[in-house]
Amino acid sequence: MIRVAQVIALLLITMLVGCSTAKSKMTTQSDGLYDRSMVRACQQFIERRGGIVDDPASQQRVEAIVEQLLGPGHACHIKVCILNCSALRAYAWSDGWIIVSKRLARTEDEQLLAAGVAHELGHLLADEHLRMPDESRGNALISDVADCDLDSEIAADRIGMILLSSVGIDPDAMQRLLALLEDDEKLSTTLRRGIGQRIMKINQFLEK
Numbered sequence: 001m002i003r004v005a006q007v008i009a010l011l012l013i014t015m016l017v018g019c020s021t022a023k024s025k026m027t028t029q030s031d032g033l034y035d036r037s038m039v040r041a042c043q044q045f046i047e048r049r050g051g052i053v054d055d056p057a058s059q060q061r062v063e064a065i066v067e068q069l070l071g072p073g074h075a076c077h078i079k080v081c082i083l084n085c086s087a088l089r090a091y092a093w094s095d096g097w098i099i100v101s102k103r104l105a106r107t108e109d110e111q112l113l114a115a116g117v118a119h120e121l122g123h124l125l126a127d128e129h130l131r132m133p134d135e136s137r138g139n140a141l142i143s144d145v146a147d148c149d150l151d152s153e154i155a156a157d158r159i160g161m162i163l164l165s166s167v168g169i170d171p172d173a174m175q176r177l178l179a180l181l182e183d184d185e186k187l188s189t190t191l192r193r194g195i196g197q198r199i200m201k202i203n204q205f206l207e208k
């Protein structure tokens with residue numbers, strides 16, 4: 001089991017080593033991690049959700065999906081860790097961490113995992129913590145997202161689906177993932193209702 005302190009240390013090392021590609025907004029934001037309160041917030045966020053599990057195979061699997069979706073030039077800004085959590089969960093931290101539960105990271109359904117990762121990358125892209133990969137930048141649907149006053153979850157779903165289809169993965173996987181979450185009784189009624197609304201929006205988006 002990797003201690004959270006080690007994760008934070010690793011995070012700082014990654015930041016110091018940096019990346020050979022052009023600077024993104026995320027690099028600038030990463031400087032904020034030196035702020036103790038932010039490190040503590042990240043640590044608490046992970047601890048509250050079960051802590052980190054040492055699972056190199058799952059980590060590599062998620063990293064490969066990030067690279068597939070973003071391309072190596074952008075994927076190097078992303079760091080992945082696996083959460084010791086038995087529910088289907090994924091989170092994005094604004095400094096470029098994609099945090100995936102062991103249940104989702106180990107699913108046999110590769111497209112489902114890709115959808116979860118794509119949604120989280122969608123958050124980072126929507127909030128401009130990350131740049132859109134070149135292959136997807138020209139996509140007219142991106143400006144569609146930018147023009148609409150969308151809830152951030154819906155925007156992340158849409159960008160995630162664009163990422164999925166740009167690498168030949170059926171964007172329907174996003175809907176399948178949300179349908180599974182909608183059936184998750186551990187989620188509050190409000191959250192599940194919100195997921196139902198997201199599924200409706202995805203249907204409208206796909207019908208366009």
Ligand SMILES: [Zn+2]
Pocket residue numbers: 119120123152153156
């Ligand atoms: Zn989200």
